[in-house]
Amino acid sequence: MLEALYVLPIVIVVGVALLLPVASVVAHSFTDWQPGYGSPWVGDRNYAELLQSDQFHQILFNQAFLLLGIPIWTILPLVIASLLHERVPVPGVFRTIFFFPATISPVVIGILFTFILAPTGPVNASLRAIGLGGLTHNWLVDERLGKPVIIGVLAWATLGTGVVIFAAALSGIAPELFEAATLEGANWWQRLRYITVPSIRSVIELWIVILLVTLFVGVFPWIYSLTRGGPGYSSTTIDFDIYQNALTFGYFGLAAAEAVVLLVIVALVVGGGALVGRARRSMA
């Protein structure tokens, strides 16, 4: 019985820091939450307000737009991992270079990119230097460019982790498969298409699930450092808006409803990913 002491601490820590807050946020999403004061029950008013608000529609549109990044964030590391796998003498060195950004805080990388993309920064300076001055922009305060720029910065930041994961998966494929295909005259693209992708399909699916979850719950530091959700709400995401609503504006009830929406999205993505995995396994 004394052995229960081995699990008691973890149960208490997780219970107090994670599970109680989840219960609290669900309950408070149905109230006009005023911490320190009464929180009167308002039924589904917070949810109704979200559904009708133009800002929330814009936020959902932004999240949908960012989904366009998923193919880029998947294909880029896959192609690089397969190039490293087949053609490079010292793959470890290259992997190290790509992987280092994965160690740095997202917000710190975001700040670094605000310098690079600043009006006087190297991107605009290079464009001017090669006579393309007409293409210079104030990249981070342009309503049309904010989201594509975020997708680009995330492509840079997620590459290393993707390469590490795909490289490990690739090393599990029998080299004879590639050799045989090369002898039969398959080119690099055909080997990628017909050997690599089918062999590591489950890892690719898992990577996509990780990206999807990150896209909904882990973009806060990127938005905070790159655009602050602006101009207006043109690059605000749900996780950034939760922070903003609760900590900046004091709309705790709305923030709670948004947190519940996030929780449901994560459950759907993770559950959906598990179902796809199971369906494919049962077909195989």
Place this chain on the structure above:
Amino acid sequence: MVMTLPFIYPFVFLVATALKPLPEFNQDSVGLPAHATLENLSAAWNEASLGPAIVHSLIAVGIAVVLNVALSSVAAFWFVRHRGRLATSLRWTLIATMAVPAPVFIVPLFVQLSVWGLTDSLVTLGVVFAAWNVSFGLYLMYTFIDALPYELTEAAEVDGANSFQLLRKVLLPLSMPAMATLAVLTFVWSWSDLLISIVLVQDPSRRLVTPATALLADQYSTDIPKNAAGVLIAILPMLAVFLFGQRFLVRGILAGVGK
């Protein structure tokens, strides 16, 4: 190879900018510094109180690392030996909290901790960092201990070891590689965090290094060289951790995807 240039250039640019006087940067943001100076570094260091901030980060993150490794290993040991229906569903519940993201729990947690008077505390922050990472820790340690040969514990039990001796003398020493992986990952993830630390520690005199860097660059300041110096100072400890712990980071990430 050309492919790596976009991944090296931002860091070359960062170092060059951090060493450039502001007027020179405004003339030429691309080139190497002609009149290199350490003034940006000392200005950033003083203005953002980066010295104390690094100490605060080390305290909170240190608590998180020790607590996470301890809680995860001990609980994993218990779960490997208890596989009843109740214990199994408890294990799955704890591991499933991996899917509870910080944006969901941070607001209610902040409200509750304010009521208890526990905000603005590095100890609280360390415990929350640990709770945030402990589901992954349990998953990692359980998978590792579960895969150890059964004969090892059997032999010790035949020799009359109790569960505490078994844990201390046999399993913990064997689990060192997994614990090192977990320690490095917890360090990097907690050190990098912005959302949790910016909400739970709002007192400027207890700020951690990541939010301090973010806020230095935040104040509508156009002094890019000074902000770059702040970013450089924030990155250097991570470079050290990376060079020393890359192996563990890679191993941990691959364990996370079941490899």
